[in-house]
Amino acid sequence: QSALTQPPSASGTPGQRVSISCSGSISNLGSNTVNWYQQVPGTAPKLLIYSNRQRPSGVPDRFSASKSGTSASLVISGLQSEDEADYFCAAWDDTLSGPLFGGGTRLTVL
Amino acid sequence: EVQLEESGGGLVQPGGSLRLSCEASRFSLSGYWMSWVRQSPGKGLEWVAHISEDGYEKFYVASLRGRFTISRDNAKNSVFLQMDSLRVEDTAVYYCAIMDYNRVWWKDNWFDAWGQGAPVTVSP
Numbered sequence: 643q644s645a646l647t648q649p650p651s652a653s654g655t656p657g658q659r660v661s662i663s664c665s666g667s668i669s670n671l672g673s674n675t676v677n678w679y680q681q682v683p684g685t686a687p688k689l690l691i692y693s694n695r696q697r698p699s700g701v702p703d704r705f706s707a708s709k710s711g712t713s714a715s716l717v718i719s720g721l722q723s724e725d726e727a728d729y730f731c732a733a734w735d736d737t738l739s740g741p742l743f744g745g746g747t748r749l750t751v752l
Numbered sequence: 753e754v755q756l757e758e759s760g761g762g763l764v765q766p767g768g769s770l771r772l773s774c775e776a777s778r779f780s781l782s783g784y785w786m787s788w789v790r791q792s793p794g795k796g797l798e799w800v801a802h803i804s805e806d807g808y809e810k811f812y813v814a815s816l817r818g819r820f821t822i823s824r825d826n827a828k829n830s831v832f833l834q835m836d837s838l839r840v841e842d843t844a845v846y847y848c849a850i851m852d853y854n855r856v857w858w859k860d861n862w863f864d865a866w867g868q869g870a871p872v873t874v875s876p
Contacts, residue, residue, distance in 0.1 A: 645796055673859075674859045674860065675854075675859070675860045677862040677863075679797075679863070685868075686847055686866040686867060686868050686869055687789075687797065687847070687863070687866055688866070689862060689863060689864055689865070692852075692862035692864075693854065693860055693862070698864070730796065730797055732797070732862075732863075734859040734860075734861065736859075738799075738813065738814075739811065739814075740799045740802070740811060740813055741787075741799045741861070741863075742799070743796055743797040743798065743799070744796065745795075745796045746796045746797075
């Protein structure tokens with residue numbers, strides 16, 4: 643099963659609003675919820691968004707997400723230097739019968 | 753704060769075996785589904801397997817079924833991944849993670865907490 647599709651890179655300046663897309667198919671994003679993970683290089687991934695748009699406690703409300711059909715997006719408002727990281731989307735895939743991840747987007751804060 | 757710590761990674765030759773362990777501290781694993789997720793060098797994340805709270809239900813990514821075995825020992829607050837017949841392409845950092853889910857809809861699930869990862873290198 644192919645990974646969910648994400649742009650390999652994104653960038654923005656401090657204070658800007660940045661959006662990262664995630665595209666899938668009917669067997670994953672089209673039928674199930676999406677989650678987002680943040681991974682600072684050299685560290686473990688961290689849950690950022692679950693169930694399409696829910697933030698775990700401790701995640702700033704600068705991070706938001708949405709899903710429509712077979713696509714999803716993560717939005718970071720008021721970009722900060724510490725947001726520089728890799729971002730992965732993920733969703734249950736009915737063909738895989740398990741979670742399927744996106745290839746990841748490296749966010750650079752200029 | 754939840755802490756998961758993997759161990760057992762290392763260098764192994766193709767065809768060899770390794771057993772990864774994941775131990776939790778400051779909380780009990782017994783009430784959670786647990787998963788293994790791997791990340792190949794410079795690449796994305798790949799779900800490997802997960803196991804139910806009581807250990808009776810186990811699911812694997814199809815490509816690894818038969819070579820990898822997930823298990824758990826709730827008395828030891830630990831989860832394991834036995835990896836046999838290892839191949840060069842199994843080289844990755846292996847993370848254990850708590851898998852939480854929507855009690856109304858199982859497919860609405862997510863990896864709530866992750867360990868720091870165990871590096872596995874398969875090389876001649």
